[in-house]
Amino acid sequence: MPKILVDDREIEAEEGSTLLQACLNNDIYIPNLCYVEGMQYPSSSCRMCFVEIKGQDKPVAACVVTVRENMVVKTETETVRRLQRSALRLLLSVHRVDCKNCQANKKCELQRIAKFLKIGLKPKKLEQYLKEPEIVQEHPCLDYYPNRCVLCGKCLYVCRKQHGQSVLTFAKRGFETIISFYGQDDESKFECEGCTVCVDICPVGALIMRDL
Amino acid sequence: MNPANHKKIDQAFGTIHAEALQRRNAFKTAPVPKIHIGMATCGIASGALETKKAFEEVLAERNLDARIHTVGCLGHCYAEPVVIIDHPDSGFPPIFYHEVTAGKAKMLAKLFIEEGDPRFEHVYGAMEANDLIPSVMDFSRFNMEKRIVMEKCGYIDPEDIYDYIAEGGYAALVKALQSNPDEIIQAAQNAGLRGRGGAGFSTGRKWELAQKAAGKDKFVICNADEGDPGAYMDRTILESNPHQVIEGMAICAYAVGASKAIVYVRAEYPLAVKLVTKAIRQAEEQGLLGSGILGSSFNLEIDVFQGSGAFVCGEETALFRSIEGYRGTPRHRPPFPVEQGLWDRPTVINNVKTLASIPPILNKGADWYRNIGTENSSGTAIFSIVGNVVHPGLVEIPMGVSLRTLIFDICGGIPNNKKFKAVQIGGPSGGCLNEDFLDTPVDFDSLTAAGAMMGSGGMVVMDEDTCMVEVARYFLDFTQHESCGKCTFCRIGTHHLLKILTRLTKGEGREGDLELLEVLSADIKNGSLCGLGKTAPNPVITSLKYFKDEYEAHINEKRCPALMCRALTAFYFDLDLCARGCDACATCCPVDAVFTTRNRKKGVDQELCVKCGECVVACPPEYDAVRKVSPPDLVPIIEKPSEKT
Numbered sequence: 001m002p003k004i005l006v007d008d009r010e011i012e013a014e015e016g017s018t019l020l021q022a023c024l025n026n027d028i029y030i031p032n033l034c035y036v037e038g039m040q041y042p043s044s045s046c047r048m049c050f051v052e053i054k055g056q057d058k059p060v061a062a063c064v065v066t067v068r069e070n071m072v073v074k075t076e077t078e079t080v081r082r083l084q085r086s087a088l089r090l091l092l093s094v095h096r097v098d099c100k101n102c103q104a105n106k107k108c109e110l111q112r113i114a115k116f117l118k119i120g121l122k123p124k125k126l127e128q129y130l131k132e133p134e135i136v137q138e139h140p141c142l143d144y145y146p147n148r149c150v151l152c153g154k155c156l157y158v159c160r161k162q163h164g165q166s167v168l169t170f171a172k173r174g175f176e177t178i179i180s181f182y183g184q185d186d187e188s189k190f191e192c193e194g195c196t197v198c199v200d201i202c203p204v205g206a207l208i209m210r211d212l
Numbered sequence: 213m214n215p216a217n218h219k220k221i222d223q224a225f226g227t228i229h230a231e232a233l234q235r236r237n238a239f240k241t242a243p244v245p246k247i248h249i250g251m252a253t254c255g256i257a258s259g260a261l262e263t264k265k266a267f268e269e270v271l272a273e274r275n276l277d278a279r280i281h282t283v284g285c286l287g288h289c290y291a292e293p294v295v296i297i298d299h300p301d302s303g304f305p306p307i308f309y310h311e312v313t314a315g316k317a318k319m320l321a322k323l324f325i326e327e328g329d330p331r332f333e334h335v336y337g338a339m340e341a342n343d344l345i346p347s348v349m350d351f352s353r354f355n356m357e358k359r360i361v362m363e364k365c366g367y368i369d370p371e372d373i374y375d376y377i378a379e380g381g382y383a384a385l386v387k388a389l390q391s392n393p394d395e396i397i398q399a400a401q402n403a404g405l406r407g408r409g410g411a412g413f414s415t416g417r418k419w420e421l422a423q424k425a426a427g428k429d430k431f432v433i434c435n436a437d438e439g440d441p442g443a444y445m446d447r448t449i450l451e452s453n454p455h456q457v458i459e460g461m462a463i464c465a466y467a468v469g470a471s472k473a474i475v476y477v478r479a480e481y482p483l484a485v486k487l488v489t490k491a492i493r494q495a496e497e498q499g500l501l502g503s504g505i506l507g508s509s510f511n512l513e514i515d516v517f518q519g520s521g522a523f524v525c526g527e528e529t530a531l532f533r534s535i536e537g538y539r540g541t542p543r544h545r546p547p548f549p550v551e552q553g554l555w556d557r558p559t560v561i562n563n564v565k566t567l568a569s570i571p572p573i574l575n576k577g578a579d580w581y582r583n584i585g586t587e588n589s590s591g592t593a594i595f596s597i598v599g600n601v602v603h604p605g606l607v608e609i610p611m612g613v614s615l616r617t618l619i620f621d622i623c624g625g626i627p628n629n630k631k632f633k634a635v636q637i638g639g640p641s642g643g644c645l646n647e648d649f650l651d652t653p654v655d656f657d658s659l660t661a662a663g664a665m666m667g668s669g670g671m672v673v674m675d676e677d678t679c680m681v682e683v684a685r686y687f688l689d690f691t692q693h694e695s696c697g698k699c700t701f702c703r704i705g706t707h708h709l710l711k712i713l714t715r716l717t718k719g720e721g722r723e724g725d726l727e728l729l730e731v732l733s734a735d736i737k738n739g740s741l742c743g744l745g746k747t748a749p750n751p752v753i754t755s756l757k758y759f760k761d762e763y764e765a766h767i768n769e770k771r772c773p774a775l776m777c778r779a780l781t782a783f784y785f786d787l788d789l790c791a792r793g794c795d796a797c798a799t800c801c802p803v804d805a806v807f808t809t810r811n812r813k814k815g816v817d818q819e820l821c822v823k824c825g826e827c828v829v830a831c832p833p834e835y836d837a838v839r840k841v842s843p844p845d846l847v848p849i850i851e852k853p854s855e856k857t
C-alpha cells in the first residue's frame with residue numbers, strides 16, 4: 001500500500017489505484033465529472049480533477065495518475081484552482097442554469113463543484129451559447145437535455161458495462177457534440193429496457209426517465 | 213547474424229540491383245531525347261496531364277523518337293508544370309522549363325526536340341554546369357537547399373521500383389538486414405534524428421522503447437494523415453518517392469521486431485494512396501517485403517489505411533482509434549503507443565519524413581547526418597512556404613538556417629515591393645512571429661522558444677496588408693472546427709476564442725476582450741487533453757503579444773490598420789483624381805454601388821458597397837483614384853444626386 005502525501009496529510013492508497021480515487025477514498029475532495037471508480041481507461045475529458053505533483057511542472061489530471069510511493073500532491077494551489085474555475089465557467093457558459101426546474105437540483109455535481117470553488121452558477125464574463133432543441137426525445141423512454149449535459153460520457157460507460165454494449169453514443173463533433181441513441185431499428189444493437197443506470201450516474205440532470 | 217545469411221541477402225539483392233542498373237543504363241544511353249514531366253498532384257493541378265498529352269501528340273504526329281519519363285515533384289510550386297528536357301544530340305545540357313503548358317509543350321517538341329533550338333526565352337536554367345546556359349544551381353532557390361528526404365523526388369518515376377533501386381534504393385534495407393537491430397537503433401540515436409510529425413521526439417529512443425516493450429505482434433505505422441491546411445510535403449514525398457518511405461518502414465520494423473505495418477494516408481490523397489499501394493506491390497514482387505525478405509528470416513506485411521480526413525486523426529492515439537473502427541478521439545497518454553498502441557500492441561508511429569530519413573542515415577552514416585543541421589536538431593527540415601513570397605513551394609534546408617535566409621534568399625522575398633509583416637510557422641496551431649524574429653534559426657527548440665513550433669512545417673509569409681486579428685481568427689476557425697469535442701477546454705474554450713475574434717474583426721470588440729483572450733488562451737493551453745487543444749491558442753497568444761496595437765485599434769478605434777477587415781474599411785473615389793466621364797469602376801461593380809456625381813465623377817454608395825475591391829482593379833492606373841480607409845467613417849461625404857425620373 002503506497003503512502004502518499006496529499007496537502008501535507010499522509011494517506012495510504014491502494015496499490016495501482018488512481019490518485020483521484022485515493023484522494024476521494026480518504027475524504028479529500030477533488031472536483032471531478034467524468035471519472036467512474038474502476039475505469040480502466042479514464043476518459044480524462046472534463047479536465048476538472050487537476051492537482052499538482054511535486055517534480056512535475058504543470059498540473060495534471062488526477063484521474064489518469066497511478067499512485068506511487070511517496071508522491072507529494074497539492075490539490076489546492078492557485079494554478080489548480082484557476083484551471084478548475086475556468087473549466088467550470090466554460091461548462092456553465094453552455095449550460096441552461098435553471099435549477100429550480102431541474103430534477104438534479106440539490107444533488108447536482110455542478111452545483112457541488114461551484115460551491116466548492118466558490119463561484120456562482122451564472123458566469124459573468126463569458127457569453128452563453130445554448131443548443132436547440134432544449135429537450136431531445138428520440139429515445140423511447142429517456143429525455144435528453146443537451147443544455148444540461150456536460151459530455152462526461154459516464155452514461156455510455158455504465159450502459160456498456162451493464163449490457164456489454166451501449167445504446168448511448170457521442171454524436172457530432174467539436175462544439176456540436178451531443179449524446180445520441182442508436183436507433184431501435186439498428187439490429188446489431190440491443191433494445192434499451194430502461195434499466196436507468198445512465199440516469200443514475202449522470203452528474204447533472206441531462207438524462208431523465210420520461211413519465212410514460 | 214551469420215555470414216552465410218549475409219551472402220544470401222547480397223545475392224538476392226544483387227540480382228534485382230543488376231536488373232535495375234541495366235534498365236537505367238539502357239534508358240540513359242538510348243540516343244534519344246528524354247522528357248521528364250513532374251506528375252505529382254501539384255503538377256497535375258497545374259495541367260501536367262495536358263502537357264504530357266501535348267508532347268505525346270506532337271511526338272506521334274511528327275514521328276519523333278523521344279522518351280517521356282513521368283517523375284514526381286521537385287517542390288518548385290511557382291514553376292509548375294515543370295519539364296526537364298535532356299536532348300544530348302542538341303549539344304545542350306538537360307534543361308529545366310517552367311510553366312510548360314500544352315501549347316509550350318508542343319512548341320518545345322517541334323523546336324527543341326525536332327530542330328534542336330532550346331528557345332532561350334523559355335529556358336529556366338540548365339540542370340548541370342555548362343558554358344551555354346546558366347545553371348539552376350546558380351539560383352539560391354536551388355543551391356541553398358539540402359536535400360536528404362526529397363533528394364530523389366522529381367528525378368525518379370515513383371511507379372517504377374527499378375528507378376529507385378538504380379539510384380541506390382533499398383541498399384539501406386540490405387545493410388539493415390545484415391546488422392543487429394540494436395545497431396540500427398543506435399544509428400538512429402547517434403544521428404540525433406527527431407520526429408518530423410511535430411513534437412520532435414527522439415526517433416532512436418522511440419524505437420528502443422518499442423523494441424524493449426513486452427508483447428508480440430508489434431506494429432509500425434507511417435503517419436501520413438497530414439491534415440494541416442497548406443502543408444503538403446508528406447503527400448509530395450509519397451507521390452514522388454514512396455519507396456524511400458517504405459524502405460524506412462521496413463528498417464524500422466526490422467529494428468523493433470514488428471511484422472505488420474500500416475501507412476495511414478488521408479483518403480483525400482487519392483494519387484498518394486494509389487502510388488504507395490503500387491509501390492508496396494512492387495516491393496513484394498521483388499521480395500523486398502513479404503515473408504523471408506531477401507532470403508532472410510524477416511517478414512513484413514505493409515497495408516494502406518485510408519483515413520477519414522479529420523485533422524485530429526493525425527494525433528497518434530486518435531489515429532489508432534480510427535483504424536480500430538471507432539470515433540477518432542485522442543486519449544490520455546501514458547500509456548504511450550510504444551507500450552500500448554494500435555489494438556493495445558506496442559506500436560511505433562512515425563511521420564513520413566522521419567521514416568524517409570532512415571535510408572540515407574544508414575547509407576551515409578549517423579555521423580554524416582548528425583553533422584547536418586544544429587547540435588540539438590540534426591538533419592534537414594522541410595517547409596511548405598506559401599503566402600506572400602516570390603517563390604512559394606517545398607523547401608528542404610538544413611536545420612538552423614535563419615528565417616530571413618529562408619524567406620528572403622531562398623524564397624525570393626516579398627512580392628510587389630511590399631514590406632514583410634509576419635510569418636506563421638507550424639501549421640494552424642503555430643505562432644505568428646514579427647520581423648524581430650527573422651534571425652531565429654529554424655530548429656525545433658528555437659522555434660518553440662519563440663512561441664511558434666516546427667509542427668508540420670507549414671509556413672505562411674504575410675506582408676503589410678495582412679491583418680493579424682483576422683489571421684488569428686482564420687486559424688482559430690480551422691482548429692475550432694477540428695476539435696474532436698472530447699474535452700472541456702478545447703471544445704468550449706476555442707469556441708469562445710473564435711467568437712471573440714470574429715467580433716473584433718467586425719468592429720464589435722469590447723473592453724476586457726483582450727484580457728479574456730489572454731486568460732482563455734492560457735487555460736486552454738494548460739487544460740486541454742491533447743496536442744490540438746494545447747496548441748490551438750498559439751496564433752492568438754503570439755499575435756496578441758507581437759501585434760497588440762492592432763488588436764487595440766480594432767477595439768478602441770474600430771480601425772483595421774491593415775485595411776483588411778471588411779466591416780472596418782470603406783472605399784471612396786478621390787474626386788481630385790477621378791477622371792470626369794470615366795466609367796471603368798461603375799461597369800465592374802457587382803452591386804451597382806458606384807454612382808455618378810453632378811460633375812460626372814464617381815461616388816460610392818456606402819450602403820450598397822460590399823467592399824469587394826473590384827473598382828480598385830478597374831480604375832485605370834493613370835488615375836488611381838480609389839481609396840480604401842479605416843475606420844469607415846473617414847470616407848468623405850459625396851452627395852448622390854437624387855434619381856431623375
Ligand SMILES: Cc1cc2nc3c(=O)[nH]c(=O)nc-3n(C[C@H](O)[C@H](O)[C@H](O)COP(=O)(O)O)c2cc1C
Pocket residue numbers: 406407408409410411412413415435436437438439440523524525526527528529561562563564566567742743744
Ligand atoms: C491534432 C494533431 C494532429 C497531428 N497530425 C499529425 C499528422 O498529420 N502527421 C504526423 O506525422 N503527425 C501528426 N501529429 C503528431 C502525432 O501525434 C505523432 O506525434 C507523430 O506522428 C509521431 O511521429 P514522429 O515521431 O515521426 O514525429 C499530430 C498531433 C496532433 C496533436
Ligand code: SF4
Pocket residue numbers: 095096097098099100102103104105106108109110111121148204205206
Ligand atoms: S444540471 Fe445542475 S446546475 Fe444545471 S440546472 Fe440542473 S441542477 Fe442546476
Ligand code: SF4
Pocket residue numbers: 148149150151152153154155156179198201202203204206207
Ligand atoms: S447525459 Fe449525463 S452522464 Fe451522459 S454525458 Fe451528459 S452529463 Fe454525462
Ligand code: SF4
Pocket residue numbers: 524541542694695696697698699700702703740741742743744745746
Ligand atoms: S484537446 Fe480538443 S481535439 Fe484534443 S481531445 Fe480535447 S477536444 Fe479533442
Ligand code: SF4
Pocket residue numbers: 783800801802803804805806816820821822823824825826827828
Ligand atoms: S468595392 Fe466593390 S462593391 Fe464597393 S464600390 Fe468598389 S466595386 Fe463596388
Ligand code: FES
Pocket residue numbers: 031032033034035043044045046047048049061062063064
Ligand atoms: S475526472 Fe479527471 S478529467 Fe474528468
Ligand code: FES
Pocket residue numbers: 252254255285286287288289290292444448605606
Ligand atoms: S510543385 Fe509539387 S508541391 Fe509544389
